[in-house]
Amino acid sequence: MERFRDRTEAGRLLGQALRERTDLADRPDVLVLGLPRGGVVVAAEVARALHAPLDAFVVRKIGVPGHEELAMGAIASGGIRVVNEDVRASLLIPPEVFELAAAREEQELARREAAYRGERPPVDMRGRCVILVDDGLATGASMRAAVRAVKQREPARVVVAVPVAPPDTCRQIERMGVEVLCLSMPEDFGGVGRFYDDFAQTTDEEVRELLHVSTSH
Structure with a gap:
């Protein structure tokens, strides 16, 4: 290894x-x-x-509540969203729980972009x-x-x-x-x-x- x-x-x-x-x-x-x-x-x-x-x-990874290291999806600049359907389905995660976690990560994504980029354009x-x-x-x-x-x-x-x-x-x-x-x-x-x-x-x-x-x- x-x-x-x-x-x-x-x-x-x-x-x-x-x-x-x-x-x-x-x-x-x-x-x-x-x-x-x-x-x-x-x-x-x-x-x-x-x-x-x-x-x-x-x-930003959208982590499973209580097991944040396990991704049930992810978001990226430009409104991109990826969903790990296998993880969501196997853990029976309701849509509203996913949306709440995604909204939180969208806020953090915006904060980090401002923190790292400042005034620099993409x-x-x-x-x-x-x-x-x-x-x-x-x-x-x-x-x-x-x-x-x-x-x-x-x-x-x-x-x-x-x-x-x-x-x-x-x-x-x-x-x-x-x-x-x-x-x-x-x-x-x-x-x-x-x-x-x-x-x-x-x-x-x-x-x-x-x-x-x-x-x-």
Whole structure:
């Protein structure tokens, strides 16, 4: 089982793999987008390795009440919503409970966009090669929402790059017509945090600092 010391190490290894296995390094049309919060730490190292600009793309998981780590859906900028029907059906979650949780996450999504972006306008993705990065995928609901939202912005190409995810989640995302690069695809998954020695929460301040360093270069 591949383990990572922390998100920074995972990002370095992911950036190295992208350099070696793809044609994405040192290209003017590449844009790296990290899913806040933890994904931005990984994405910062990927952007450094590829000599590409970094930004955040805000997606919010809609967690099952009392088991928030389990996604019953996700939302992304641009009014995108993805529902994990399997999870909703198996746990008999009523529509009104889902809507209440979704409304809460929409508020948090708006808050984070304002916190991370400030006055900066959303980045133009049209015709670019967009690399979506997170610190790992479980159900993949958040990443599927991100892919759908990014595709609305008319990029030339979308690549999903993550350190760890279950094989079936990677296959689901590939079926959306995007490339997937995943360093480790264990069958016995059990949660992203299992694959990190240090999986401490990333703060808003850390995200802002990483984005500030990137835009000031």
